[in-house]
Each structure stands twice: as structure tokens, then as C-alpha cells.
Amino acid sequence: MTRLDLGVDLGRGLVLPNPIGVASGTFGYGFEFEQLVDIQRLGAIWTKGTTLLPRAGNPPPRVAETTGGMLNSIGLHNPGVEHVATVYAPRFAGWRVPVVVNVAGGGLEEYVAVVRRLEGVPGVAGIELNISCPNIAHGLDFGRDPAAAARVVEAVRAVTRLCLVVKLSPNVTAIAEVARAVEAAGADAISAVNTFVGMKVHLGVRRPVLPRGGTGGLSGPAIKPLALAAVAAVRAAVRVPVVGVGGISAAADALEFFVAGADAVQVGTASFADCGAALEVLEGCVAYAARHRLGRLTELRWTPPSDRVESPPTPTSVR
Ligand SMILES: Cc1cc2nc3c(=O)[nH]c(=O)nc-3n(C[C@H](O)[C@H](O)[C@H](O)COP(=O)(O)O)c2cc1C
Numbered sequence: 063m064t065r066l067d068l069g070v071d072l073g074r075g076l077v078l079p080n081p082i083g084v085a086s087g088t089f090g091y092g093f094e095f096e097q098l099v100d101i102q103r104l105g106a107i108w109t110k111g112t113t114l115l116p117r118a119g120n121p122p123p124r125v126a127e128t129t130g131g132m133l134n135s136i137g138l139h140n141p142g143v144e145h146v147a148t149v150y151a152p153r154f155a156g157w158r159v160p161v162v163v164n165v166a167g168g169g170l171e172e173y174v175a176v177v178r179r180l181e182g183v184p185g186v187a188g189i190e191l192n193i194s195c196p197n198i199a200h201g202l203d204f205g206r207d208p209a210a211a212a213r214v215v216e217a218v219r220a221v222t223r224l225c226l227v228v229k230l231s232p233n234v235t236a237i238a239e240v241a242r243a244v245e246a247a248g249a250d251a252i253s254a255v256n257t258f259v260g261m262k263v264h265l266g267v268r269r270p271v272l273p274r275g276g277t278g279g280l281s282g283p284a285i286k287p288l289a290l291a292a293v294a295a296v297r298a299a300v301r302v303p304v305v306g307v308g309g310i311s312a313a314a315d316a317l318e319f320f321v322a323g324a325d326a327v328q329v330g331t332a333s334f335a336d337c338g339a340a341l342e343v344l345e346g347c348v349a350y351a352a353r354h355r356l357g358r359l360t361e362l363r364w365t366p367p368s369d370r371v372e373s374p375p376t377p378t379s380v381r
Contacts, residue, residue, distance in 0.1 A: 064355045066348065070105065070326045072303050073250035076188040076225035078160060078326055080105040081359055082316060082344040085307050085330030086164035086190060086229070087111060087136065089337075091150050092157075099338045102158045108253075108328055109146070111166035111192050114175050116142035124278075126262045126271040131282025131309070132331055133260050135272050138166050138195075143176045147183045154185030162188040162227065166195045170214050178221045188225035191218060193244075194233075194256040205231030205256070208243035219248030227305060229253040230296065232285075237292050238299035245300040253305035253328065255292045257281045282331040283309045290322045297323025298366060311339055313346020320362040 068080035083106035089095060092107040101107065119139025126133045140146075146163060154161040163186050167173035173191065180186045193205035193214060204210045215228055228244040230237055232255035241252055257279025262271040270276030289308020297304050306324030310316050311332035319327045329340040336342075347359060356362070 064357050066351045066356060067358050068105075068348070070303065072188065072225050072227060072305075072326070074188075074223065074225040076160060076162070076250075078105040079158070080344060081320075081324075081326035082340055082347065083108055083162075083305075083326065083328045084333055084340050085328035086192065087134075088330040088333045089340075091146070091154075092159070092161060093150070093153055095333075095337050099341060103341055103344065104159045105326060105344070106187070106328075107154075107159055107161045108190050109161060109163050110140050111138050111164045111195075112140050112143050112146050112176060113138055113166050113168075114143055114172050114179075116140065116145065120274065123272060126278065128260065128262050128280065128282075128284065130284035131280055132334075133262055133272060133278030133280055134257070135274065135278040140166075143179045147179055147186075151180075151183045151185035154187075157185075160187035161185060162190050162225075164190040164192055164229070165218075166192045167214075168195060170217050173214050174217050174221055177218045177224075181222050181224065186224065188227060189218070189222060190227045190229050190253060191215065191249075192229050192256065194229070194231035203231055203233070205240060206234050208239045211240050212243040212247040215244045215247035215249055225250045227251040227253050229256055230292070231256050232288060232292050232308075233259050238295045241296040241299045245302050249302060251303040251305060251325075252296055252300060253307060254296045255285075255289050255308050258285055258288060281308070283311060283315075285309045286315060286318075290318060293319060293324050294322040294364075294366065297363075310343060311335075313343050313350060316343045316347055317350055317359070317362060320359045321364045323363055325360060 120137030260280030286309025306319035307328040
């Protein structure tokens with residue numbers, strides 16, 4: 063009988079016990095769900111985006127339901143890195159499930175300061191760098207420009223020995239270019255993708271449902287085909303492990319991400335409807351692997367045909 067090996071090595075000592083985790087911003091810091099589900103069976107908890115100082119986030123309304131998904135403009139509501147390091151991390155340290163702290167920042171200095179504060183803190187298993195944050199100095203998201211993305215990853219790499227997973231924004235023309243840039247800058251792994259910019263309109267009042275600019279981040283089943291394409295593009299562009307995220311709510315969804323090239327996955331919006339969704343995804347993947355006699359879920363990976371078509375030799379007569 064084939065033995066299923068669920069472990070995923072993301073680098074620098076971060077080995078996930080299984081490939082099914084919960085996505086940043088959809089599962090708090092884990093303990094909020096401790097009484098409801100057996101969080102220790104998860105492959106990883108990817109925490110809410112954490113900034114240098116506490117943030118109250120945007121005033122409501124900051125979420126809206128859409129067809130097949132939801133929009134959010136939470137505005138990085140979090141208690142700040144000091145609280146995470148001194149109050150939450152000691153709890154993480156007693157858990158079996160690895161906790162990867164998602165880090166956000168308004169500028170390069172903030173990313174560096176947050177990661178530096180988390181360095182060597184027991185209970186912090188790794189860093190997920192959310193580069194979809196607006197760059198206060200230059201207006202554009204770090205994640206939209208390969209050079210800016212590389213700069214922030216390089217700066218953070220210099221201050222941490224923890225596994226550094228860089229989370230890409232899908233709101234770009236060529237995600238593969240950003241992936242290559244962050245890999246070259248020192249990312250140990252890449253997670254893809256964050257939410258897509260979207261809008262919901264209230265026709266009755268002839269305006270967007272979300273205030274401020276009217277837009278929010280779209281997540282949920284509606285984005286799964288887009289996320290799968292992004293994961294396949296990233297997989298083809300880099301050698302480091304890829305963590306797939308976007309619209310996973312059942313085991314079949316996760317398995318599709320393994321086909322597209324993921325080494326691990328995160329369940330996000332689905333946890334709002336059912337906080338046990340990620341564990342159900344895990345059980346479904348394990349059952350599928352047993353039925354199909356897989357040794358690892360990455361055996362499902364599809365290899366795209368090479369796009370490097372050999373040029374035919376030029377006939378000497380027309381040279
Ligand atoms: C309410 C909400 C808050 C989120 N907050 C964060 C965050 O703080 N940092 C981050 O990197 N991603 C954040 N995300 C994005 C998710 O981690 C995930 O990338 C995205 O929702 C796509 O996955 P899904 O379709 O399974 O939800 C958030 C998503 C939602 C729905």
C-alpha cells in the first residue's frame with residue numbers, strides 16, 4: 063500500500079505537517095476558532111495581516127456579498143506587532159500547528175520593523191509578506207511592480223532567518239514577472255493569490271455598496287479559475303514552493319490547485335460559512351489520495367507543454 067506523505071517543506075525549517083492551511087484575514091490569529099474546530103490538525107494558520115502599530119481598520123460597511131464571493135475593505139484591522147509578539151505568540155508556541163504571521167506595511171521601513179520584531183520570537187514559524195499593500199511613498203502597491211516587490215523582499219530578507227513566503231497580488235499584468243523578482247530577492251516560497259479588485263453597485267441608490275473608492279478585494283468561489291491560472295503561471299516561473307489560494311471551499315477545489323502546481327493551499331472565505339471547511343478539505347484530499355494511491359498530493363501536478371518552440375534551421379539557400 064502506498065503511504066501518503068503530507069508534509070510540505072517551505073524552506074528554512076518550516077515544514078507544514080499537511081498542505082491545507084487557513085488564509086490570512088479569514089481565521090484571525092487561530093485562537094478565535096480554538097473552541098470550535100481542532101485547529102491543531104491544520105497544516106498552518108496564516109494570520110491576519112500584522113502592522114507595526116495597532117490599526118482599527120476601516121469603518122463599516124467593509125464587507126459585501128457578491129455572486130459567488132465577497133468583497134472586503136477591512137483596512138488591516140489588527141492589534142499591532144508588539145501585541146502579537148508578546149501576547150499571541152506565547153500561545154502559538156504551545157501549538158502543534160505552525161503559525162505563519164502575515165506582515166503588512168505602508169512602506170519598506172514598516173515591513174522591516176515588523177519582521178525584525180518577530181525574529182526569534184518562539185511560536186512564530188514563518189513570515190508571509192503581503193506585498194499587496196499600497197506603498198505610501200510611491201502610491202502604487204509594492205506587488206504591482208517587480209522592482210518595488212524585489213526591494214521590499216530584499217530588505218526583509220536581510221533581517222530574518224525565518225522562512226519568508228511572499229504573497230502576490232493578482233492585480234497585475236504579468237504575475238510571473240513579480241514571482242521571478244521576489245524569488246531572486248530571497249523569497250523561500252510564494253503564495254498566490256491575494257484578492258482581486260472588485261466593486262458591487264447598489265442600483266437603488268446608484269452608488270457602490272462599499273464606501274471610500276467604492277472598491278474592495280474580491281474573494282471566494284468566483285475567483286477560483288483566476289487564482290488557478292495565476293498559480294500555474296507562478297509555478298512555471300519559479301523553482302520555490304507555491305502556496306495556492308483563491309476560492310477553495312471543497313477538497314476538489316484544493317486538488318485542482320495541486321494539478322495547477324501548488325505545493326500547499328489555503329482556505330479563505332469558505333471558513334466564514336463553515337469554520338471547519340479547511341479540515342473537511344484536508345479529509346477529502348486524504349481520501350482522494352488513498353483512492354488514487356498517491357504518495358504525495360504534488361503527484362497530481364500537470365506539466366504544461368513547453369512554449370519554447372525550437373526554431374527550424376534557416377535553409378542556406380535563403381540566408
Ligand atoms: C475579510 C478578508 C480579509 C483578508 N485579510 C487579508 C490580510 O490581512 N492579508 C492578506 O495577505 N490577505 C488577506 N485576505 C486575502 C485572503 O488571505 C485570500 O488571499 C483571498 O481571500 C483569496 O482566498 P479565498 O477566495 O479562499 O478567500 C483577506 C481576505 C478576506 C476575505
